[in-house]
Amino acid sequence: MEALECIKTRRSVRKFTDAPVTREEMQQVVEAAAYAPSWKNTQTVRYLVVTDPDKKQRLADGCMLDFAFNQKTTAGAPALVVLTTITGRSGYERDGSFSTSQGTHWQSFDAGVAAQTFCLAAHACGLGTVIMGIFDEAKVAQVVDIPEGQQVSALIAIGHPAEEPVCPKRKDTETLLSFA
Numbered sequence: 001m002e003a004l005e006c007i008k009t010r011r012s013v014r015k016f017t018d019a020p021v022t023r024e025e026m027q028q029v030v031e032a033a034a035y036a037p038s039w040k041n042t043q044t045v046r047y048l049v050v051t052d053p054d055k056k057q058r059l060a061d062g063c064m065l066d067f068a069f070n071q072k073t074t075a076g077a078p079a080l081v082v083l084t085t086i087t088g089r090s091g092y093e094r095d096g097s098f099s100t101s102q103g104t105h106w107q108s109f110d111a112g113v114a115a116q117t118f119c120l121a122a123h124a125c126g127l128g129t130v131i132m133g134i135f136d137e138a139k140v141a142q143v144v145d146i147p148e149g150q151q152v153s154a155l156i157a158i159g160h161p162a163e164e165p166v167c168p169k170r171k172d173t174e175t176l177l178s179f180a
């Protein structure tokens with residue numbers, strides 16, 4: 001798929017078929033997502049895949065801050081990716097001090113860059129995704145073992161699309177773009 005077409009046709013997908021996402025498909029997507037840029041090439045983002053129906057149901061029932069859309073999406077997706085970041089590296093000097101006045105900002109920035117790269121790669125492979133930010137991080141960590149030194153940045157539901165969502169309206173270029 002051509003890059004601009006991939007960017008423009010990717011939609012947030014919240015309904016999936018029952019077809020599982022295979023390990024090979026996940027590997028193909030993450031292999032591509034690894035090419036995302038990151039702070040000093042620190043590559044601190046990790047992808048923890050949950051497919052166990054019981055765990056997914058527990059995440060849906062107890063970790064989505066009672067946000068019904070995310071509960072339904074999580075329970076219905078064949079796989080849920082817990083996107084984590086290794087803390088204390090992105091935006092930091094080797095001595096542990098912040099590199100810039102933006103403090104911890106770059107860790108989340110890297111996570112966002114990686115998440116979109118992951119979603120575009122998934123789309124190019126025929127998979128649908130939706131990034132979810134409405135969840136309780138501490139409760140997710142009670143259901144899924146988050147490795148020491150990492151924190152949950154976002155959840156991404158992934159599967160074979162069972163819907164073709166219309167594109168939510170975009171702002172025009174004149175609004176978004178200015179020249180200094």
Ligand SMILES: Cc1cc2nc3c(=O)[nH]c(=O)nc-3n(C[C@H](O)[C@H](O)[C@H](O)COP(=O)(O)O)c2cc1C
Binds near residue numbers: 010011069073131133
């Ligand atoms: C940081 C972030 C958090 C989001 N959180 C949620 C969420 O919790 N639940 C959800 O259904 N969609 C969520 N979305 C998806 C947005 O609603 C979606 O990207 C937006 O409406 C534009 O639609 P599109 O992705 O199809 O272009 C999130 C997207 C981003 C980037």
